[in-house]
Amino acid sequence: MLKQLALAMVSCLALSMPLNAQNPVKGDYGYLYCHMSDRGEWTAYAVSRDGYHYQDILGGNAIFNPDELAQIEGGTRDAYITRSADTKKYLMVTTDMCVRRSHKWDNYGINLLRSKDLIHWESTTFDFRKGPTIFCDGTTAQQPYKDWSTINRVWAPQIFWDPNYTWSNGEKGGYMIYYSMLNRPEEQYDRMYYSHADRSFTKITTPKLLFDWGYATIDADINYLPSDGLYHMLIKKEGGKPGIYTATSKHLTYGWGEPDDSDYVSFEGHKKCEGSSAFQLIGDSTWRVAYIQYSDNPKHYRICKADAHLRHFSDPVDIEGVTGPQHGSFMRITKEEYERLIKLNDTKTYTTPYSKAAQKEAEKWIKAGTWRNGFTKASPDKTVNATDFQRQYTKNKAQWDALFAWVQNTDLTKLSAGSHPIPGTRMTASVQDDVNLPIEKRGTESHRKKIDFQYVVSGTEGFALIDHNSSKPNCNYDAKKDVIHYNYDKAKAWVFPSVKDHFNIFFPGDWHIAKVSTKKKDQHFRVVVIKVDYKD
Numbered sequence: 001m002l003k004q005l006a007l008a009m010v011s012c013l014a015l016s017m018p019l020n021a022q023n024p025v026k027g028d029y030g031y032l033y034c035h036m037s038d039r040g041e042w043t044a045y046a047v048s049r050d051g052y053h054y055q056d057i058l059g060g061n062a063i064f065n066p067d068e069l070a071q072i073e074g075g076t077r078d079a080y081i082t083r084s085a086d087t088k089k090y091l092m093v094t095t096d097m098c099v100r101r102s103h104k105w106d107n108y109g110i111n112l113l114r115s116k117d118l119i120h121w122e123s124t125t126f127d128f129r130k131g132p133t134i135f136c137d138g139t140t141a142q143q144p145y146k147d148w149s150t151i152n153r154v155w156a157p158q159i160f161w162d163p164n165y166t167w168s169n170g171e172k173g174g175y176m177i178y179y180s181m182l183n184r185p186e187e188q189y190d191r192m193y194y195s196h197a198d199r200s201f202t203k204i205t206t207p208k209l210l211f212d213w214g215y216a217t218i219d220a221d222i223n224y225l226p227s228d229g230l231y232h233m234l235i236k237k238e239g240g241k242p243g244i245y246t247a248t249s250k251h252l253t254y255g256w257g258e259p260d261d262s263d264y265v266s267f268e269g270h271k272k273c274e275g276s277s278a279f280q281l282i283g284d285s286t287w288r289v290a291y292i293q294y295s296d297n298p299k300h301y302r303i304c305k306a307d308a309h310l311r312h313f314s315d316p317v318d319i320e321g322v323t324g325p326q327h328g329s330f331m332r333i334t335k336e337e338y339e340r341l342i343k344l345n346d347t348k349t350y351t352t353p354y355s356k357a358a359q360k361e362a363e364k365w366i367k368a369g370t371w372r373n374g375f376t377k378a379s380p381d382k383t384v385n386a387t388d389f390q391r392q393y394t395k396n397k398a399q400w401d402a403l404f405a406w407v408q409n410t411d412l413t414k415l416s417a418g419s420h421p422i423p424g425t426r427m428t429a430s431v432q433d434d435v436n437l438p439i440e441k442r443g444t445e446s447h448r449k450k451i452d453f454q455y456v457v458s459g460t461e462g463f464a465l466i467d468h469n470s471s472k473p474n475c476n477y478d479a480k481k482d483v484i485h486y487n488y489d490k491a492k493a494w495v496f497p498s499v500k501d502h503f504n505i506f507f508p509g510d511w512h513i514a515k516v517s518t519k520k521k522d523q524h525f526r527v528v529v530i531k532v533d534y535k536d
Contacts, residue, residue, distance in 0.1 A: 027333040042063075045341060058469045064121045073108075074536070095154070157179040192220055210253065219244075241261050273291050371393050378503045396535045412457045416431070436515050455530075462496070
């Protein structure tokens, strides 16, 4: 009887003690490196069996379309991925930011993403400029700022499952989302804040200050270490002695003292490092710390060793096999998950992907024909990205209307070859009399500032779209010429002829080859090419 009473008392005590917060770990087969691509502001995957040597998924291209899931700027930076608390789903957070479009190192919010399979994602975007209205407790919580509209940065969010967090309705458990913020009119430097997200990962609480050491701190990465019973935070200090350090606390949301200045990632000398992410190899109690050394050109994404207490950094090496590695995170995965992601490399991608709903809406818009305004000469070819067409037309209606009016009202068979201005616009039409050649004698290209509208007047021109997943840029983007070229797998190129009474449009996501041999006996043709401004 006494033994049973003692056991009952121990059980009650265990239930009353707070649980240690920690992200769930599952999988003993390999690793997923989920990262921002250094080639662009999208999220990419790579997988590995040993944690050092990786294989790109989808050629290092976007795992999802950031234009759809990042509703503020259309860029997803600093990806952090983990499992949901029940390990049945996957969660990700990203910085909503696109420097390519904004031309500044400021941003205004973050994205919370959810997936059931690591492949198909949905997102909720939080624009912090809107202030209390975006926070689920915004009407009652104390606000850290007087004016949210002047927010300048919300950077590098990460996730930490906190089973002890209690919601106002008594429900326990929430995802701590921690990130740095800067509001220049109200604070002098970037400081670390945190919110909690609910189990649906669609709501967050009002930010609270995590700590303030008197200087800028960014890119935090928290792990709970059973080896010493403490929470350890890798953090980039931008004040004092700059670099990546480790701070510790007995508590997740408070008690973070300054790190030991003598123990930090020091072997890079005066080179600048940030974006650290710690993970453990399968069956190993020590740690690996990955980070971007960004002051070199090209940059180096490095993985170094740390001991069981996430201290004493040593033996840095470059990550291998990843195209454009950058700030990201690591998650252990199962054999089934590994093979599921590898199978993605068997797919071919020829254009920018959009959701089925967006595609359906765009196809309906094209069929309705409101864009025609009397244009009857041709219809979009089946290869035209309907969503891109709808969005670009909507953003730049005047140019597209002028283009279609000029094509409709001009006898294109009688124009001389060469450049012809389109009245009332800055656009010109290039009339070309040319001949198709074997595909290997033609060059690849894509553009960022302009869209290629191509209408074949006579004959048949051959085109090809090249597979994004197996193609790689073979040069830097030439901003003056607005072009980049690629190496590609000829066997995976989608070759098709121009179709009578149809036009082709090549958007930035359409890596293409023009003037490619067709099955026709006569390879001569006349085509009109018009460059249209691309609108972000």
